[in-house]
Amino acid sequence: MRSHDSGRDRASGPAHTSGAVRDRLVVRFGPEALAWCDALPGLAGELAARWDLELLASHGGGTSRVFRCRRGGAGTTVWLKVTPAPAIAREEAEALHRWAGSPSVVGLLAQDLQAGALLLEDVAPGLPVQRLAGRLPEVAALLRALREPSPAREGPSALRPLSERVDFLCRLTERRVDAAAAPGCFDLALLERARARCRELSDSGPVGLVHGDLHPANVLSGPGGRLVAIDPRPAWGDPDFDAVDWVLDGVSDLAALKRRAAELAAMVPGQCPDRVLGWCRVQAPLAAVPRICAGRDDEQTRFLLALAGR
Numbered sequence: 001m002r003s004h005d006s007g008r009d010r011a012s013g014p015a016h017t018s019g020a021v022r023d024r025l026v027v028r029f030g031p032e033a034l035a036w037c038d039a040l041p042g043l044a045g046e047l048a049a050r051w052d053l054e055l056l057a058s059h060g061g062g063t064s065r066v067f068r069c070r071r072g073g074a075g076t077t078v079w080l081k082v083t084p085a086p087a088i089a090r091e092e093a094e095a096l097h098r099w100a101g102s103p104s105v106v107g108l109l110a111q112d113l114q115a116g117a118l119l120l121e122d123v124a125p126g127l128p129v130q131r132l133a134g135r136l137p138e139v140a141a142l143l144r145a146l147r148e149p150s151p152a153r154e155g156p157s158a159l160r161p162l163s164e165r166v167d168f169l170c171r172l173t174e175r176r177v178d179a180a181a182a183p184g185c186f187d188l189a190l191l192e193r194a195r196a197r198c199r200e201l202s203d204s205g206p207v208g209l210v211h212g213d214l215h216p217a218n219v220l221s222g223p224g225g226r227l228v229a230i231d232p233r234p235a236w237g238d239p240d241f242d243a244v245d246w247v248l249d250g251v252s253d254l255a256a257l258k259r260r261a262a263e264l265a266a267m268v269p270g271q272c273p274d275r276v277l278g279w280c281r282v283q284a285p286l287a288a289v290p291r292i293c294a295g296r297d298d299e300q301t302r303f304l305l306a307l308a309g310r
Helices: 019-029 032-050 086-098 136-147 162-179 189-204 239-248 254-265 273-293 299-309
Strands: 053-059 065-071 077-082 108-112 117-121 208-210 219-221 227-229 235-237
Touching: 019 032, 032 053, 032 065, 032 077, 032 117, 053 077, 086 108, 086 117, 136 208, 136 227, 136 239, 136 254, 162 189, 162 235, 162 273, 189 273, 189 299, 208 239, 239 254, 239 273, 254 273, 254 299, 273 299
Parallel strands: none
Antiparallel strands: 053 065, 065 077, 077 117, 108 117, 208 235, 219 227
């Protein structure tokens, strides 16, 4: 697994949390995250001793810290992921258990859900899929693997409905707009429209296990060129949601978006191009806001805003 290579922090040992990472965690979890960061070296050391790990490097993230480790015995590379929110670890662990045995999803080796800790297999060579660039058949194979057979909702589950996940993302986006230096840079009514569309799609569609965050940085190149999904933010909902990032990638006009949705759906049984387009409209304002806050006014940003308003 290699997608966490950005944001490395080696200055004071692998379990040290830099100021930039602390800031991101505070934005996501509140000031309580600071105490968690202070306690992280001790927690990481305890988990390393229990699971026979040598911590080699740490990597930043918005919801967790991830450590590249060498595991005793065979000396294999594994990844230790720790979050201040045990519920996030619990949800990810459940999804990985339900996908267990699939070569298209990273394997879960061990867990301590009370500590918010997961031990994950390595994916080699593990390079993120930065751009679609003609890889649509491989993406289609990944989407088929995530839904065929679609893990059914059986027994107790920690996972929430996809509509709740989207509503949470809308609230995060509102906070980001509020914190932006330029008031009025984004019409918040577009988020209300996204919520309404999400409810309509959720009420009318199938329910399966959704990865929930299947953008290119969370898909790695695995053995033999197979694509492997990591870092799910799982939910129960319409599996067509997971196609959105791949359909929107690099697209800046509606005709091209419709062609991409139809082409991908033709390779993924059960996927509906019209529903994928509906989810693209839900996601469009969420994708546009980070670009606007970064000062971008390019063709794709303008297309996302137009798509959100259709």
